[in-house]
Amino acid sequence: METPVIVAIDGPSGTGKSSTSKAVAAKLGLSYLDTGAQYRAMTWWMLSNGIDVDNAAEVATAADKPTIVSGTDPSAPTITVDGTDAAGPIRTQEVTAAVSAVSAVPEVRARLVELQRSAAAAAPNGIVVEGRDIGTTVLPDATVKIFLTASAQARAARRNGELNGKEAADLAATQAALVKRDAADSGRKTSPLAKADDAIEVDTTDLTLDQVIECIVTLIEEKRAAR
Ligand SMILES: Nc1ncnc2c1ncn2[C@@H]1O[C@H](COP(=O)(O)OP(=O)(O)O)[C@@H](O)[C@H]1O
Numbered sequence: 001m002e003t004p005v006i007v008a009i010d011g012p013s014g015t016g017k018s019s020t021s022k023a024v025a026a027k028l029g030l031s032y033l034d035t036g037a038q039y040r041a042m043t044w045w046m047l048s049n050g051i052d053v054d055n056a057a058e059v060a061t062a063a064d065k066p067t068i069v070s071g072t073d074p075s076a077p078t079i080t081v082d083g084t085d086a087a088g089p090i091r092t093q094e095v096t097a098a099v100s101a102v103s104a105v106p107e108v109r110a111r112l113v114e115l116q117r118s119a120a121a122a123a124p125n126g127i128v129v130e131g132r133d134i135g136t137t138v139l140p141d142a143t144v145k146i147f148l149t150a151s152a153q154a155r156a157a158r159r160n161g162e163l164n165g166k167e168a169a170d171l172a173a174t175q176a177a178l179v180k181r182d183a184a185d186s187g188r189k190t191s192p193l194a195k196a197d198d199a200i201e202v203d204t205t206d207l208t209l210d211q212v213i214e215c216i217v218t219l220i221e222e223k224r225a226a227r
Pocket residue numbers: 011012013014015016017018019020158159161162204207208209210212
């Protein structure tokens with residue numbers, strides 16, 4: 001049997017990590033894990049249980065309480081917290097605004113990194129794992145490491161495009177919020193958002209989603225053929 005292929009995809013918000021990772025995993029018959037969804041799930045639990053998310057000691061003490069389970073089928077990824085479907089509630093503005101503070105707490109990261117490594121080890125054919133520190137910390141021996149980038153303008157426009165006119169699309173405000181979260185995620189002490197030395201950087205600003213998918217599939221196939 002072929003050795004499972006482990007693909008690490010990191011990068012800031014709106015660079016296309018989730019859409020690309022899901023499509024690449026589906027094309028190649030691999031599992032898929034959205035680690036950002038796990039940090040969001042932890043944050044949602046903290047907010048729902050009255051934890052002060054700006055109090056790192058309080059967050060650290062609570063970090064082992066919620067049971068977070070991710071389903072890794074790329075065509076239907078799921079996330080539950082204590083058995084409740086959390087896919088909707090983890091995407092609210094409230095969670096987005098609090099997630100960087102919660103994910104900076106080392107006890108939170110230790111707990112979730114353990115879940116992420118178990119998911120990778122359990123994937124029968126291999127897995128695509130997306131996040132901020134997958135290539136640097138979670139899976140440093142990944143077969144292929146990709147670091148996605150895109151201009152702040154392109155990323156903000158993509159995020160506003162998701163709102164379908166439901167909320168007033170203030171591009172400048174969206175961009176400011178993205179840049180602020182990038183700075184928090186890149187500036188924290190414990191495994192910050194960073195490109196691994198051996199990651200391949202792909203700037204998606206002027207590429208379509210299909211072009212990015214094609215590029216990453218080719219990179220994976222080249223690595224597979226070479227080993
Ligand atoms: N190369 C691309 N060109 C245009 N839009 C894209 C591209 N990649 C992703 N998108 C869109 O941008 C939005 C954010 O993508 P997503 O995969 O959620 O990014 P991330 O996981 O990095 O935050 C989605 O609406 C997605 O469809």
